[in-house]
Amino acid sequence: MRRTLAASGILVCAVAGQTAASELRDAALEYFQPLPSTLMAPSGNAITPEKIDLGKALFFDPRMSASGVFSCNSCHNLATGGDDNMPTSIGHGWQKGPRNSPTVLNAVFNVAQFWDGRAEDLKAQAKGPVQAGVEMANTPDNVVATLNSMPQYVDWFKGAFPEEADPVSFDNFAKAIEAYEVTLTTPSPFDAFLNGNEDALDETQKAGLQLFMDNGCVACHNGVNVGGHDYYPFGLIEKPGADILPEGDVGRYAVTETADDEYVFRAAPLRNIALTAPYFHSGVVWGLREAVQIMSISQLGTEMPEEEIDQIVAFLDSLTGEMPEVVYPVLPSETASTPRPTGEVIAE
Amino acid sequence: MRRTLAASGILVCAVAGQTAASELRDAALEYFQPLPSTLMAPSGNAITPEKIDLGKALFFDPRMSASGVFSCNSCHNLATGGDDNMPTSIGHGWQKGPRNSPTVLNAVFNVAQFWDGRAEDLKAQAKGPVQAGVEMANTPDNVVATLNSMPQYVDWFKGAFPEEADPVSFDNFAKAIEAYEVTLTTPSPFDAFLNGNEDALDETQKAGLQLFMDNGCVACHNGVNVGGHDYYPFGLIEKPGADILPEGDVGRYAVTETADDEYVFRAAPLRNIALTAPYFHSGVVWGLREAVQIMSISQLGTEMPEEEIDQIVAFLDSLTGEMPEVVYPVLPSETASTPRPTGEVIAE
Numbered sequence: 001m002r003r004t005l006a007a008s009g010i011l012v013c014a015v016a017g018q019t020a021a022s023e024l025r026d027a028a029l030e031y032f033q034p035l036p037s038t039l040m041a042p043s044g045n046a047i048t049p050e051k052i053d054l055g056k057a058l059f060f061d062p063r064m065s066a067s068g069v070f071s072c073n074s075c076h077n078l079a080t081g082g083d084d085n086m087p088t089s090i091g092h093g094w095q096k097g098p099r100n101s102p103t104v105l106n107a108v109f110n111v112a113q114f115w116d117g118r119a120e121d122l123k124a125q126a127k128g129p130v131q132a133g134v135e136m137a138n139t140p141d142n143v144v145a146t147l148n149s150m151p152q153y154v155d156w157f158k159g160a161f162p163e164e165a166d167p168v169s170f171d172n173f174a175k176a177i178e179a180y181e182v183t184l185t186t187p188s189p190f191d192a193f194l195n196g197n198e199d200a201l202d203e204t205q206k207a208g209l210q211l212f213m214d215n216g217c218v219a220c221h222n223g224v225n226v227g228g229h230d231y232y233p234f235g236l237i238e239k240p241g242a243d244i245l246p247e248g249d250v251g252r253y254a255v256t257e258t259a260d261d262e263y264v265f266r267a268a269p270l271r272n273i274a275l276t277a278p279y280f281h282s283g284v285v286w287g288l289r290e291a292v293q294i295m296s297i298s299q300l301g302t303e304m305p306e307e308e309i310d311q312i313v314a315f316l317d318s319l320t321g322e323m324p325e326v327v328y329p330v331l332p333s334e335t336a337s338t339p340r341p342t343g344e345v346i347a348e
Numbered sequence: 349m350r351r352t353l354a355a356s357g358i359l360v361c362a363v364a365g366q367t368a369a370s371e372l373r374d375a376a377l378e379y380f381q382p383l384p385s386t387l388m389a390p391s392g393n394a395i396t397p398e399k400i401d402l403g404k405a406l407f408f409d410p411r412m413s414a415s416g417v418f419s420c421n422s423c424h425n426l427a428t429g430g431d432d433n434m435p436t437s438i439g440h441g442w443q444k445g446p447r448n449s450p451t452v453l454n455a456v457f458n459v460a461q462f463w464d465g466r467a468e469d470l471k472a473q474a475k476g477p478v479q480a481g482v483e484m485a486n487t488p489d490n491v492v493a494t495l496n497s498m499p500q501y502v503d504w505f506k507g508a509f510p511e512e513a514d515p516v517s518f519d520n521f522a523k524a525i526e527a528y529e530v531t532l533t534t535p536s537p538f539d540a541f542l543n544g545n546e547d548a549l550d551e552t553q554k555a556g557l558q559l560f561m562d563n564g565c566v567a568c569h570n571g572v573n574v575g576g577h578d579y580y581p582f583g584l585i586e587k588p589g590a591d592i593l594p595e596g597d598v599g600r601y602a603v604t605e606t607a608d609d610e611y612v613f614r615a616a617p618l619r620n621i622a623l624t625a626p627y628f629h630s631g632v633v634w635g636l637r638e639a640v641q642i643m644s645i646s647q648l649g650t651e652m653p654e655e656e657i658d659q660i661v662a663f664l665d666s667l668t669g670e671m672p673e674v675v676y677p678v679l680p681s682e683t684a685s686t687p688r689p690t691g692e693v694i695a696e
Contacts, residue, residue: 053518060427069422069438090417091692094442145607244358275681311595326676333428336635343438 007240021198023344024206031222034194035321038122039182042121045175045183051160055180057153057329058173063146065136067092068341072177075129076104078326081275082184087283092137093345098249100283105321106271108182115281116252117266124176126270127170133346140170145339148160149184152332186272190226191320201318208315211308216300220267228244228269234280237262238299240294246282271319290311364378369546372554374562379570382542383669387458387530390469393523395530399508403528405501405677406521411494413484415440416689420525421475423477424452426674429623430532435631440485446597448631453669454619456530458576463629464600465579465614470526475518481694488518493687500680534620534669536683538574541666549666559656564648568615574667576617582612582628585649589644594630619667630665 039047048131058064059072075089075097076082082103087096090257099115111117113125129135130143133209147153147168154168155296160176161167190209212218221227231252234245245263252264265281278284279291296304387395399432406412410419423437423445424430430451437445447463459465461473477483480490495501495516502516508524509515538557540548550555560566569575582593593611600609613629626632627639640660644652652660 062425062428063433067438068432074417077410079677080410081681085411085417085682086416086689090415096691125459170665277682285432286688317650323678328674328676329427330671333429334433334625334634340634343444 007181014128021206024191024210024278025196027196027200028194028209031034031213031218032190032194032226033224034191035185035187036222042182044110045123045149047179048160050156051179051181053180054156054160054205055176055332056258056326057156058177059180060329061267061331063144063331063334063338063341064130064138064173065092066138066341067136067343069343070136071151072104072129075101075135078104078184078323081105081272082107083220083276083279087278091135092133093343095134095345097134098133099281100278102257102268103272103276104181105184105186105323106225106250106269108185109223109225110266110269111230112217112266115265116255117288118255120182123171126174126177126181137345142337142339144168144170144171144335149335149338150332151335160253184324186323188271188321190315191321202314204311204314205318206315208311209318211312214306215296215308215312217312220299221270225269225271227267230267232260232263232267232299233264234298238297240298240300244280244282244284244294249281251281270316272321274317274320281343288316292316353521358536362550369554370512372558373541373544373546376542376557377683379561379566380538380542380574382539383454383535383572384535384553388419390456390471390526390530391469393526394529396508398428398504399524399527400531402504402508402526403524403526403658404527404674405504405679407528408677409679411679411682411686411689412478412486412491412521413440414486414490415484415691417691418484420452420474420477423449423483426452426532426671429453429620430455432526433625435626437483439483441691443482443693445482447629450616450688451620451624452529453532453671454487454573455576455619456533456575457571458614458617459578460614463613464603470529471522473530474522474525485693490670490687491521492516492518493685495688497633498680500681515672532672534671536669537666552659552662552664554663556659556661557585557666559660561662563650563652563656563660565642565660568647569618573617578615579609579612580615581610581612581657582646584647586641586646587611588646592630592632592642597629598677599629618664620669622665622668636664640664 012169041047042277062068062071062074064071075084077084077316079116082105086101088099089101092099108122111123113119114128119125128138129137131140145240147157148284157167159171161172162173189200189205212221214216220230221233234240234251240244250262252261252266253259257262268279274288277285277288279288285291289309292309293304294301296309360419390397405477407420410422411414412419417438421528430453431449434449436447437449439445446577455461456470461467461470462476467476468472473509475488478486479488494506505515509520510518537548537553560569568578568580571577582599587593596608600605600612603609616628622636625636626634627636633639633642639656640657641652644650644657
């Protein structure tokens with residue numbers, strides 16, 4: 001009789017636990033969506049296997065930079081969470097970039113690209129770093145000349161853009177890279193939880209998720225990318241010091257020239273955030289706990305208790321996903337007509 | 349009857365062709381060996397799957413450099429023939445290295461490593477660039493501290509060196525990289541020919557192989573790596589100009605301090621030579637035809653006819669092998685105790 005009662009008790013607890021988890025999941029689904037089970041379809045760029053393969057080659061090809069040193073993968077390294085683990089990237093001529101390199105993983109789900117959203121999509125973004133003097137320091141003409149000099153690349157462009165008379169173009173270079181980047185998504189325990197596997201998060205992570213919603217983090221960090229979907233002032237309640245929020249970088253104001261957009265940035269997408277230190281557009285904060293503390297004060301105006309921060313960090317860990325398996329590409333080899341690399345730094 | 353005769357004629361030709369090919373193959377086997385069908389066993393470093401996997405992670409990890417910019421793969425890029433396609437590599441602080449980066453592919457078969465053979469094997473070589481101020485600019489202590497800061501790396505070292513009390517060491521870092529590099533071999537059509545498939549080379553390539561032996565190229569470029577097995581003066585018969593053979597780089601003399609070793613270098617291993625322009629230790633010659641012309645004059649004292657050069661280049665193309673399939677590694681993520689990257693250049 002006693003044993004039966006005890007067993008019933010366990011049963012009741014288990015059911016209660018499940019109910020709580022279900023409620024938490026229902027609440028979470030008000031704010032978040034799991035990764036979709038199929039590839040996204042970016043506008044004006046039909047995704048095909050040929051385009052994905054070409055884009056992968058381009059993504060890993062250091063000859064897309066003037067010096068031959070940097071590929072897309074240099075600053076968005078798929079071996080290390082899709083970024084470069086530096087405050088700001090080192091580029092052409094050992095120059096430092098102005099902002100922390102964001103992860104390429106799941107970037108397709110962001111409302112727009114770059115910290116200030118100045119590129120409307122991944123194909124627009126792909127044209128940026130390759131031309132930036134402090135990054136890859138190349139020109140569209142030189143990229144196209146490089147590609148045209150290698151017959152294998154010309155064949156791959158023909159295969160990826162079969163309807164086009166002149167497939168090797170800078171636009172198509174960017175479209176192929178976008179096609180590859182669309183595949184770079186990382187299903188995580190949090191997706192499993194949202195999809196109905198209530199054991200995918202442990203109790204600490206569930207408590208963290210609850211706090212993430214209750215404390216208001218979710219106001220900016222929501223949607224499929226847990227951020228990345230809209231723009232907000234950094235220092236909504238209390239402006240951080242100039243070490244964290246350098247005064248010279250006014251964020252989205254440079255894009256919109258609207259006074260309200262001073263120090264406004266795209267809310268950071270939080271998938272794989274545990275892998276992508278250092279944090280913020282300034283890249284000066286190395287610890288995730290510290291980053292949560294700073295956010296709590298600057299955006300919510302509260303100093304969260306240590307235990308709550310731990311729980312939120314545990315929840316953020318559940319956003320670390322499974323990396324896509326990447327077979328390293330074998331790239332076409334140069335020919336006599338391939339433009340030669342140059343490390344020369346041209347003053348702008 | 350006529351048909352029978354004709355058929356017999358074809359048969360005779362075919363047999364004659366086969367005999368010629370067999371003779372060529374027999375002659376070639378006097379000088380060359382095909383790649384072995386199993387992994388080489390470097391001295392003092394038993395090769396295990398765990399060690400290979402660890403070595404692959406280290407090979408691709410840019411955090412092995414002080415700046416976080418360069419991995420082994422930066423200058424020995426497996427996507428582009430195992431080298432970096434530059435005259436000399438760009439390293440820490442945008443400094444230029446002194447000599448052309450040799451391919452890592454099949455490097456295990458070289459008599460010793462570097463252009464001057466100053467490292468006796470791959471594990472000795474692996475310790476060089478990581479410490480060179482113009483390359484990765486790191487220190488053994490900082491490498492070990494970096495590795496110890498990431499529990500996943502510590503586990504991998506334990507798995508790769510299970511007998512050792514203190515497995516995370518700079519020596520074991522180098523041994524693991526050697527273990528990975530041992531796997532980087534590229535079976536080529538020339539191997540198939542040496543192994544008995546006489547159709548693996550076309551007629552031009554066979555003519556080129558014959559010339560390669562008859563004209564004396566084979567005196568230095570022989571063995572399994574078609575070079576890489578011994579040291580010879582660059583400019584044996586006629587010293588090339590200072591543009592190709594810079595006067596300040598005395599080659600192996602710096603290692604042995606023997607007068608006979610001035611301007612002596614390890615004969616370049618020629619596997620995948622079609623993929624690894626630019627050529628020579630100075631890296632100033634971009635065309636393979638031009639490189640063969642220069643070799644012909646400087647080492648053999650003859651100006652080979654254009655047709656012979658074409659045939660030799662065709663033979664060299666048959667040394668381009670099948671690249672190993674490389675699944676790009678997912679690396680451990682940094683922790684609070686990981687030493688931070690620094691791009692600072694310290695004057696030496």
